[in-house]
Amino acid sequence: MGMFSRINDIVQANLNAMLDKAEDPEKIIRMIIQEMEETLVEVRSDAARFIAEQKTLNRQLLAVNKEVNNWQRKAQLAMDNDKESLAKAALVEKHKYVDKAAAINEQLTQLSESIEKLQIDTARLNEKMREAKQKQKALITRKQTVSARLKVKTSQNSTKIDDAMMRFEHYEQRIDHLEAQVEAYDLPEKTVSLNEEFADLERDETIENELAELKKSKVA
Template identity: 30%
Template sequence: MAGIISRFKDIMSSNINALLDKAEDPSKMIDQYLRNLESDLGKVKAETASVMSEEKRWKRQLDECTENMEKMHRYAEKALIAGNEDDAKLFLEKKSELVNKQQTLKQSYEIAAGNAEKMRSMHDKLVKDIGELNARKDQLKVKLAVAKTQERLNKIGSSIDGAKGNMSAFDKIEDKINKQLDEANAMAELNSLKEENNIDDLMSKYDDEKSTNPEIDDELAELKRKLGL
């Protein structure tokens, strides 16, 4: 009996919520704990039935002893009424023996009754825990699934934040490249304008001399003729 009480001591002191809080995987913990409880419940039921049977046996013997004590007392009274004092004495001696036996039986019964009460408490707690877990199992698993989904979303969010940082860095690089390209294009445009100006200057060197006013030229020629020049 002591072994059974010791073996199931943790069942009596266990706290479902505390166990789930410590579990790395609450979903697996729920299923495993239920399997353990179902197994324990079978053992406790068998042991409880055995202890309760023992309790009844000691109670029956105690009741029989008490009934025999009362019977010996009644027979002692009848013997005295009949004037048979020696018979009455024998009945009282038998009653005295039964009194000692009653004390022993009473102690045994009290121990058996205590053990039966402990086993009944274990049984009732196991039934309650199993019923509670079965009622909460699906709800807990749904909550756990939601929690895992949220964890994945949080990780994705962190990845997106990292991607945003990378995109920001890429934008800066792109801006720098665009700036270099714009500067190169501007320089090329300036070089093109300079080349065109040089060609224009070179072409003007070979252009005809600047033309003068024809009327002035004619008048100048007439004046040179008169002067004999």
């Protein structure tokens, strides 16, 4: 059956190899899981159909077996009444139903084998899907980890830039200070105005006068 070969292809698929070759592993794993989920839906649908057919065949088999027993009873009744030809005819009818029962039993055997194989393959497919989902989770975790590390690295680089700018500003301030010192040396010496010179003379004269008065008072 096509379904069985499809399941086998999925189960036998090497997920690691597929993901290693993929340009976008996260996208590929999503597609793989989606394919598995769709296949599981089809498998369950086929299993339900097989089980329904099995129930129908079992009902048919029950009815056919009743006919086998019925014609067997009629053949026995005819023989008991010394009607051999009638008994023979009853046995012919009985074997028609015996053949039908054999055909139904063969169909039931095939259905049972198909249902059993579906159960086994469904278990394998579920296990494979669990593996795929674990890999998907691992991929997501790796992506989040890398994103977090990249964010940290970006933050570190930003800090380095800030530090560099602060150092640059510090160097600018030092240069400004040095330039100010140079400019200070270039300033002209302060000149004394004429008024200030007379004020100094008057102050000196006042002091000399007061000093002379002190000397006179000492002599007296």
